[in-house]
Amino acid sequence: MKSIFYSRFFILLPWVLIVIIVMDIDTKRSSVRSTAGSYLARLGDTQRRERPAHAAPAGANRTALPPPPPPPPLIYAVTPTYSRAVQKAELTRLANTFRQVPRFHWVVVEDAGARTELVARFLARCGVPYTHLHALTPRRFKRSGMPRATEQRNAALGWLRTHRATREPGVLFFADDDNTYSLELFEEMRSTRGVSVWPVGLVGGRRYERPIVENGKVVGWYTGWRADRPFAIDMAGFAVNLQVILANPRALFKRRGAKPGMQESDFLKQITKVEDLEPKAKNCTQVLVWHTRTEKVNLGNEPKRHQDSILIEV
Amino acid sequence: MKSIFYSRFFILLPWVLIVIIVMDIDTKRSSVRSTAGSYLARLGDTQRRERPAHAAPAGANRTALPPPPPPPPLIYAVTPTYSRAVQKAELTRLANTFRQVPRFHWVVVEDAGARTELVARFLARCGVPYTHLHALTPRRFKRSGMPRATEQRNAALGWLRTHRATREPGVLFFADDDNTYSLELFEEMRSTRGVSVWPVGLVGGRRYERPIVENGKVVGWYTGWRADRPFAIDMAGFAVNLQVILANPRALFKRRGAKPGMQESDFLKQITKVEDLEPKAKNCTQVLVWHTRTEKVNLGNEPKRHQDSILIEV
Numbered sequence: 194m195k196s197i198f199y200s201r202f203f204i205l206l207p208w209v210l211i212v213i214i215v216m217d218i219d220t221k222r223s224s225v226r227s228t229a230g231s232y233l234a235r236l237g238d239t240q241r242r243e244r245p246a247h248a249a250p251a252g253a254n255r256t257a258l259p260p261p262p263p264p265p266p267l268i269y270a271v272t273p274t275y276s277r278a279v280q281k282a283e284l285t286r287l288a289n290t291f292r293q294v295p296r297f298h299w300v301v302v303e304d305a306g307a308r309t310e311l312v313a314r315f316l317a318r319c320g321v322p323y324t325h326l327h328a329l330t331p332r333r334f335k336r337s338g339m340p341r342a343t344e345q346r347n348a349a350l351g352w353l354r355t356h357r358a359t360r361e362p363g364v365l366f367f368a369d370d371d372n373t374y375s376l377e378l379f380e381e382m383r384s385t386r387g388v389s390v391w392p393v394g395l396v397g398g399r400r401y402e403r404p405i406v407e408n409g410k411v412v413g414w415y416t417g418w419r420a421d422r423p424f425a426i427d428m429a430g431f432a433v434n435l436q437v438i439l440a441n442p443r444a445l446f447k448r449r450g451a452k453p454g455m456q457e458s459d460f461l462k463q464i465t466k467v468e469d470l471e472p473k474a475k476n477c478t479q480v481l482v483w484h485t486r487t488e489k490v491n492l493g494n495e496p497k498r499h500q501d502s503i504l505i506e507v
Numbered sequence: 508m509k510s511i512f513y514s515r516f517f518i519l520l521p522w523v524l525i526v527i528i529v530m531d532i533d534t535k536r537s538s539v540r541s542t543a544g545s546y547l548a549r550l551g552d553t554q555r556r557e558r559p560a561h562a563a564p565a566g567a568n569r570t571a572l573p574p575p576p577p578p579p580p581l582i583y584a585v586t587p588t589y590s591r592a593v594q595k596a597e598l599t600r601l602a603n604t605f606r607q608v609p610r611f612h613w614v615v616v617e618d619a620g621a622r623t624e625l626v627a628r629f630l631a632r633c634g635v636p637y638t639h640l641h642a643l644t645p646r647r648f649k650r651s652g653m654p655r656a657t658e659q660r661n662a663a664l665g666w667l668r669t670h671r672a673t674r675e676p677g678v679l680f681f682a683d684d685d686n687t688y689s690l691e692l693f694e695e696m697r698s699t700r701g702v703s704v705w706p707v708g709l710v711g712g713r714r715y716e717r718p719i720v721e722n723g724k725v726v727g728w729y730t731g732w733r734a735d736r737p738f739a740i741d742m743a744g745f746a747v748n749l750q751v752i753l754a755n756p757r758a759l760f761k762r763r764g765a766k767p768g769m770q771e772s773d774f775l776k777q778i779t780k781v782e783d784l785e786p787k788a789k790n791c792t793q794v795l796v797w798h799t800r801t802e803k804v805n806l807g808n809e810p811k812r813h814q815d816s817i818l819i820e821v
Contacts, residue, residue, distance in 0.1 A: 279797070282709065283799075290600065374603075375599050395592055395593060400821045403819070417807075418808055479819070480819060480821045485801055487799055487800065490709045492712060494731025496731070500729070505706065505714075505793070
């Protein structure tokens with residue numbers, strides 16, 4: 194009698210242990226997956242470009258099994274950048290933020306005739322999946338009173354239209370290189386079906402600008418500057434579903450007749466209407482991105498001729 | 508015969524499975540521990556203050572076993588901060604960086620008569636282990652030409668001396684809230700035995716300043732401003748072992764006779780000598796931190812009276 198009891202006990206005990214261990218692992222994995230999980234996966238692999246967002250199961254005939262749930266949309270953050278003293282610093286703190294965003298692809302577009310060594314080296318080591326493009330702004334557009342980064346944003350749109358298929362779930366966001374981004378912002382924009390909007394801090398001469406929302410629809414704009422703009426919103430205040438970009442192949446940022454501060458409106462009116470905007474960030478009541486500006490660096494003491502004994506990248 | 512075989516098989520199989528599963532978990536855990544592991548551990552737990560750096564094995568007599576290897580030193584980053592339009596934005600991008608540094612403790616010191624709601628709420632949610640202090644700068648010191656953040660840095664030194672024991676491995680670093688930090692910087696400073704130094708970008712009117720190193724010793728300073736300073740280095744250019752702070756209980760930042768730009772020298776000469784400095788960042792040839800400055804925000808369009816229908820934190 195005793196021996197039967199013992200043998201059953203020793204047969205059952207390890208199975209119970211296995212069930213407990215497996216349940217424990219599952220709980221831990223799912224709790225970390227959403228935020229830092231993909232960061233971990235990227236750590237070992239320094240140089241990588243695109244990964245296919247998801248492989249369409251073409252050819253395979255799987256009628257018996259239900260299709261797997263689609264992966265969450267990939268966020269394409271487009272960052273125009275140009276050579277200046279603070280460039281590497283700005284890219285460093287952006288990468289420090291973006292590294293923690295799962296399913297993220299950084300499209301960095303240099304205002305240059307060719308990709309620079311500095312940016313190429315930085316991106317290769319930054320731990321964020323990326324694509325490195327370049328587009329030179331013609332000299333006649335490099336004046337104050339002219340909109341900035343037009344050519345670079347259009348180069349990114351062109352890249353998306355050439356390299357991304359209509360079945361890939363994705364969201365496009367214009368992430369200028371000196372703004373400040375919270376991680377929450379990216380989870381808000383990820384569910385964008387058409388064009389989504391949210392408040393932006395420290396912009397337009399005010400503490401914040403925001404779309405005014407009533408019954409889940411945008412009905413106006415809280416702004417301190419040209420409230421008559423069709424979309425009175427900063428470049429950091431909206432995201433667009435990749436399918437909207439692909440379905441409107443001619444939507445671009447314009448040079449002809451473009452004015453600073455009107456780029457967002459000019460672009461958005463090509464792809465959406467105010468009444469179709471999707472309010473994010475708790476009906477546009479939370480500031481999750483800030484239009485910070487970095488001071489131009491004083492290099493007044495920089496020697497005319499190189500004085501240090503070595504060359505150092507800054 | 509057959510039944511004996513089966514019973515043994517069913518008794519042994521689950522134990523083998525348990526061993527395999529446990530080995531698998533261990534491998535995975537150790538591979539992520541070094542970088543983002545501690546970030547993961549912090550994710551679930553939003554409000555937390557200090558954790559003891561390591562429990563000294565007092566009382567326990569373990570002569571048979573070798574002592575476990577000591578944990579790597581905890582980095583104490585001291586960030587003075589004050590209320591202004593960009594404060595939350597600056598803290599947000601700092602937290603985005605610090606969240607990825609393992610064994611890190613953020614000492615945030617507000618220039619205020621009491622801890623503010625905004626900073627307290629931010630820290631509670633930021634995912635970085637922290638201590639929240641405050642110290643008010645007397646009004647007579649709030650003028651241009653006066654060194655800044657003296658009281659806040661001294662409050663942090665006081666807290667360390669009161670709350671940290673002489674056996675805890677730690678490293679102190681002064682992390683101003685608008686600088687830009689690479690993750691590599693923290694791994695460089697972690698091995699500081701006395702006082703370590705490295706280059707700082709975008710400071711002193713130059714692209715960078717750096718200690719000049721010969722045969723592993725600091726022999727001078729590459730700087731564009733007052734090269735005659737005993738330690739011609741920015742606040743972001745050095746770290747101090749916690750034991751040095753505890754062994755020099757009277758070392759503080761001075762108000763009496765202090766001049767901007769001399770704070771670093773005044774403080775460092777109380778605790779070290781130039782010839783004892785430990786060069787980091789490949790003998791001070793790499794820029795891993797940048798003295799970026801954020802523009803003051805233009806709030807020219809902010810209405811005198813609150814116009815929005817709700818209150819929004821920025």
